[in-house]
Amino acid sequence: MITHLWDRLADAKSRLDPVQSKYRVLFENPAEPKEPASVLVPDPNFMAAALAGDVLPPIDTYIRDQSVPDGQPKEHPYAEPVGAMTEEEAIEYLVMKDISPSIWRDYKGNRSIMKIVPVELIPTNRSFRNAWEIAQ
Amino acid sequence: MGTLNVLNITNGTDTVATGYAINGSAKAWVNLTQVSTQTIGDSLNVSSLTDLGTGQTRISFSSNMSNDDFAGSFYTMASAGENSSNFGNHYAGGFGDKAVASVQAYSHNGSAGVDSGVLDIIIMGELS
Numbered sequence: 489m490i491t492h493l494w495d496r497l498a499d500a501k502s503r504l505d506p507v508q509s510k511y512r513v514l515f516e517n518p519a520e521p522k523e524p525a526s527v528l529v530p531d532p533n534f535m536a537a538a539l540a541g542d543v544l545p546p547i548d549t550y551i552r553d554q555s556v557p558d559g560q561p562k563e564h565p566y567a568e569p570v571g572a573m574t575e576e577e578a579i580e581y582l583v584m585k586d587i588s589p590s591i592w593r594d595y596k597g598n599r600s601i602m603k604i605v606p607v608e609l610i611p612t613n614r615s616f617r618n619a620w621e622i623a624q
Numbered sequence: 625m626g627t628l629n630v631l632n633i634t635n636g637t638d639t640v641a642t643g644y645a646i647n648g649s650a651k652a653w654v655n656l657t658q659v660s661t662q663t664i665g666d667s668l669n670v671s672s673l674t675d676l677g678t679g680q681t682r683i684s685f686s687s688n689m690s691n692d693d694f695a696g697s698f699y700t701m702a703s704a705g706e707n708s709s710n711f712g713n714h715y716a717g718g719f720g721d722k723a724v725a726s727v728q729a730y731s732h733n734g735s736a737g738v739d740s741g742v743l744d745i746i747i748m749g750e751l752s
Contacts, residue, residue, distance in 0.1 A: 491627070493687040494651065494751055497669055506666070527675040531654075531664050534671045534686055544686070550725075553752075558691040558724055562752040565687055586672045586684040586726070612660040614739055617678045 493545060493565040497533070500543045506532030507539060511579050512610050514622055515591050515602040525620045527610060530582055538581065541572030550585050579604055600624055651694070652685050652747040658731060658739040659704050669747075676728070679717075679737025684726045687751055692722045694749025699742070700731040706741040724752065 513528035537543035545567035553562040573581065583592050587602070595601055600622055611620070632639050652669040656662060662675040674682040700717045717740075721728040727747065731740040 489627075492751070494669055497686055501668060508663075512661070524677050526677075527662065529662055529664065529673045529675065531667050531670045531672050531686075533667055537686075553688065554725075562688055565752055582672050586674065607661060610661045614660070614678065617739075618737075 490566050490568060493543075493567075496543045496569065497537065500537040500540065501533050504533070504536040504540055507535040507575075508532050509535050509575060509579065510607055511575070511604055512607050513579065513583055513587065513602065513604050514610075515587055516599075516622055517588070517591060518595055518597060518599075518601055519590065524618045525622050528582065528586060530579065534582070535575070535578055538573045538578035539575065542569045544570055544581070546570050547581050547584050551589070554589075647750070648748075650746050651687075651689065651749055651751055652683070652745075654683055654745050656681065656743050656745075657706075657741055658743055659741050677737065679731040679739055680728065681743065682721075682726050682728045683745060685724075685747075688724045689747070690724065690750040690752045692724055694722070694747055696727065696748065697744075697746040698729060699744040700729075700740040701742045702731050702733060702738055702740055704739055704741050 509530040511530070514525055515528065516525050517523060545564040549564040549567040553564050556562055591602055603622060630642055632641055633645060654667040654670045655665040656673055657665070658679060658681060662673060662681060664670065664673055669686050671684045671686045676682055696719055698718055702717060717731045719727055720730055729743060729745055731738050731743060
C-alpha cells in the first residue's frame with residue numbers, strides 16, 4: 489500500500505541528511521516584464537528525498553493536478569514514488585513543479601528567460617534586488 | 625513503514641480522537657533567511673522557495689494543500705539581523721497569493737519590502 493506523500497516526506501526527513509543544492513534557477517515572467525528576475529532555491533530536505541529515491545511522485549502527476557479544481561482529490565499524494573535522481577534531474581523536476589509552464593514550456597520569444605546557474609553566480613549584494621534581470 | 629489504524633490516542637488518563645492530532649498538526653513549516661542569497665535552514669513539506677524581490681518569498685509545498693483557505697503563522701525579524709538586538713518585528717508583513725501548491729510571504733517595514741534575517745512560517749490546514 490502506498491502511503492501519503494506527506495508521510496513519506498516526514499519519514500525521509502527523519503532518516504536523511506539535508507542536501508543544500510549547488511544550483512539556483514533564475515527566471516523571468518514574460519507576462520510581467522516590469523517585475524525583477526526571480527530565483528528558485530531548492531529545499532535541502534526535498535533534495536535529500538529526490539537523491540535518495542522512493543519518496544517523490546512522478547512529475548507528470550503534479551502537472552496533471554494543476555488542472556484539478558481546489559478541494560478535489562489530487563493524484564500526486566498517492567502516486568507510485570519514483571527512484572533516485574541526480575542533482576541535475578532533481579533541479580529539472582523542481583523547474584517543472586514550481587515554475588509556471590508558461591515560462592519553462594510555452595514561451596516562444598527570443599529573450600532568454602530562464603537559466604540554471606551555480607549558486608556562486610547569484611549576487612549576494614541585494615541593494616538593487618528589485619532591478620535584477622537575466623543578462624542576455 | 626507500518627500503519628497504525630486507531631480511532632483514539634490515550635495516555636491512560638486523557639483520551640483524544642486521532643483526528644485532533646492529524647488535523648491539529650502543522651502540514652508545512654519552514655525557517656529561512658531573505659538576506660544575501662535566500663536560503664532555507666530547515667523545513668517540512670517544502671520543495672523550494674522563490675526569491676521574488678526584496679522581502680518577497682514564495683514557498684512551494686511538496687504535498688499540496690486541499691484548498692487555499694488554509695491558515696498559517698508568520699514571524700519575520702523585518703530586519704537583516706538575526707538577534708534580539710535586531711528586532712524590527714513591530715513592522716508589517718504577512719501572507720499573500722495563497723494557493724494549494726504555494727504561499728507568498730512578505731516582510732515589510734511599513735513603506736516597502738525589507739529582507740528579513742529570519743522568517744519562520746507554519747501552515748495548518750487540510751492536505752490534498
